[in-house]
Amino acid sequence: MTDVDWDGLRAIAKEANAKAYAPYSNFPVGAAAMVEDGRVVSGCNVENASYGVGLCAECTLVSSLVMTGGGKLVAFTCVDGHGNILMPCGRCRQLLYEHSAPGMVLETVSGIKTIDEVLPDAFGPRTLEEYRA
Numbered sequence: 001m002t003d004v005d006w007d008g009l010r011a012i013a014k015e016a017n018a019k020a021y022a023p024y025s026n027f028p029v030g031a032a033a034m035v036e037d038g039r040v041v042s043g044c045n046v047e048n049a050s051y052g053v054g055l056c057a058e059c060t061l062v063s064s065l066v067m068t069g070g071g072k073l074v075a076f077t078c079v080d081g082h083g084n085i086l087m088p089c090g091r092c093r094q095l096l097y098e099h100s101a102p103g104m105v106l107e108t109v110s111g112i113k114t115i116d117e118v119l120p121d122a123f124g125p126r127t128l129e130e131y132r133a
């Protein structure tokens with residue numbers, strides 16, 4: 001399994017959190033993830049006056065992943081405005097799953113868990129490949 005510097009990754013999530021644009025919820029979120037090639041990507045939530053179209057921190061993290069060369073995520077953490085670990089919402093677990101390396105690990109409120117543990121029996125790219133075959 002990949003050695004993960006969780007304190008370092010959380011520090012980057014906290015830096016991202018400080019950039020959040022969350023004037024409506026006042027609930028800033030910062031996320032950071034390690035990519036299989038050693039890159040680190042991060043993101044913050046970006047809200048909108050049309051509340052429903054706001055972006056979660058994981059959305060901007062995934063955008064950054066793709067924009068900086070893509071690849072698969074091996075480790076992920078997410079913090080709230082107090083620096084406490086935050087669980088990705090359901091939609092964001094799906095977003096992360098799409099870009100996860102097998103066995104990707106997440107720092108969660110109940111310890112380190114794999115992507116398969118936080119999104120069991122996931123619908124994903126393989127589902128579509130199996131259907132096409």
Ligand code: THU
Pocket residue numbers: 022025027028029044045046047054055056057058087088089092
């Ligand atoms: N939020 C995230 O950025 N990620 C999550 O996984 C949970 C929720 C944001 C969305 C919204 O801007 C704020 O937290 C309050 O729901």
